[in-house]
Amino acid sequence: MQGPAVSGEEEPRPLLRTMLGDVLRRNRREQRRTLEDVARAAKVSMPYLSEVERGRKEASSEVLAAVCDALRVELSDVLAEVGRDLAADRVRRERVIRLDVALGRRTARPARRSGDTYCLAA
Template sequence: MVLLRQEIGDVLRDFRLQKGHTLRQVASKASVALGYLSEVERGQKEASSEILASVAEALDTPISSIMREVGDRIAVIEGLAIVPDTIPADIVAAELDAEVMAH
């Protein structure tokens, strides 16, 4: 079973480490208790949307990027293909054709 809190914690830790920040730095900047943030990163606590937003801001990372990474990781775990970030060209072309025909 996939635990969302575990994936969120892993992603937050990965983003923090990529930025070269310590847990203490991020907790302080996000105004979150160090122990609590540690538990979130280890998947032991569920973070509220407010906490996630504060941590994302402290990491100078859009929350959408964090959640996209979480979704992509869960898709891999579930054995699903990851949804592309862009709309396939044939769909865009069909939409443009339909729009031209409507005018």
């Protein structure tokens, strides 16, 4: 059961191309390799690889395979990492609901005071 979002607005879901680009960039940086080096090894242009990493371009499966080969990582590992990041993002975006609302109780909301603390349960 989900209640209203705390901020009043729901965050948009992340795009697959953005999450995939983040994982590719993270792998490249962990290897301390330049965009130019990986683009050359993958036989794609440096501006195109940059756009893929920033989530602005949808890479074909052939390009993804070439970039993964250039990074010496398995495509399945990259996709698994994207899956974990998407799951973590979903948890981060989960809505917070008030316990009294979830239990169907109507209680008067006490005035908030400086120093008040709140307990959130998952």
